[in-house]
Amino acid sequence: xxxxTVPLLDDTVPFGDEDENAAGxxxxxxxxxxxxxxVFFRGAALVTYLFWGLFNDSFIKCFLLVxxxxxxxxxxxxxxxxxLLVGMRWWNYVDDDGRSHWVFESKxxxxxxxxxxxxxxxxxxxxxxxxxxxxxxxxxxxxxxxKFKWMLLVxxxxxxxxxxxxxxIKCNFGASANLSTTTxxxxxxxxxxxxxxxxxxxxxxxxxATPKTTTVA
Numbered sequence: 670x671x672x673x674t675v676p677l678l679d680d681t682v683p684f685g686d687e688d689e690n691a692a693g694x695x696x697x698x699x700x701x702x703x704x705x706x707x708v709f710f711r712g713a714a715l716v717t718y719l720f721w722g723l724f725n726d727s728f729i730k731c732f733l734l735v736x737x738x739x740x741x742x743x744x745x746x747x748x749x750x751x752x753l754l755v756g757m758r759w760w761n762y763v764d765d766d767g768r769s770h771w772v773f774e775s776k777x778x779x780x781x782x783x784x785x786x787x788x789x790x791x792x793x794x795x796x797x798x799x800x801x802x803x804x805x806x807x808x809x810x811x812x813x814x815x816k817f818k819w820m821l822l823v824x825x826x827x828x829x830x831x832x833x834x835x836x837x838i839k840c841n842f843g844a845s846a847n848l849s850t851t852t853x854x855x856x857x858x859x860x861x862x863x864x865x866x867x868x869x870x871x872x873x874x875x876x877x878a879t880p881k882t883t884t885v886a
Contacts, residue, residue, distance in 0.1 A: 699786045700753050707750040707793060710742035711800045714826060718807065732822055743829045746797070751837055754793040756785060759836035773839040797837060801830045 698704050714735050721731040752758045756776035763769050804826045811820040 698789055700750075700789060703745075703750050703753050704789050704792055706745055707742075707754065708796050710738050710745060711796050711830070714738035714742065715800065715803060718822070718826075728818060735822055736825060739826055739829045743833060746833045747836070750793060751833075751840075754786070754789040755837070757837055757840035759840055773836065773843055775840045797830075797834055801827060801834050804830060 717731065717735050717738060721734075725731070747759070757774060759771070759773045761769060761771050804823055808820060808823045808827060811817070811823055
């Protein structure tokens with residue numbers, strides 16, 4: 670798999686334009702509900718894992734509930750809280766040649782950083798880093814305690830929370846600084862590729878020649 674910094678062409682909400690009226694201020698939270706659930710889902714998974722045995726001894730019910738919290742958290746962090754709270758997102762797409770590309774974006778510059786709420790940014794990164802560390806600690810405890818069924822649940826938690834942590838660290842330190850240029854180049858290459866494909870179709874059928882394809886970087 671290769672890395673890319675090409676935004677989706679059919680993005681329903683342009684990246685970085687989700688909330689133009691929400692300025693980053695130190696007095697209040699610009700996205701209180703998103704910030705709350707960013708912490709709530711992660712905390713709910715941890716609390717359920719730690720204290721479930723005090724109220725119920727069913728491992729299956731605990732497993733399903735924790736996985737539900739983790740899944741909700743993974744979706745929220747990957748698709749909403751990252752782009753709204755810190756102006757970042759990561760995702761994957763497959764190009765026309767069947768190659769998989771991982772995309773790590775960070776909306777920096779163009780006065781966008783002034784719109785980031787410092788409180789929200791601090792909460793985002795704290796929850797993003799602390800939770801995988803706690804799950805890693807629980808993994809060690811389960812491993813040395815020979816609690817293998819619980820270790821499986823912790824491994825799922827580590828995979829989901831660790832994926833988001835890695836994705837946003839990659840966004841923060843390895844994303845392209847100029848998304849508008851990248852988007853324009855990608856649009857041009859796609860339009861050119863489609864045009865060449867349409868023009869070459871009649872000659873392909875008559876001359877049995879293999880059309881040339883343009884690889885999108």
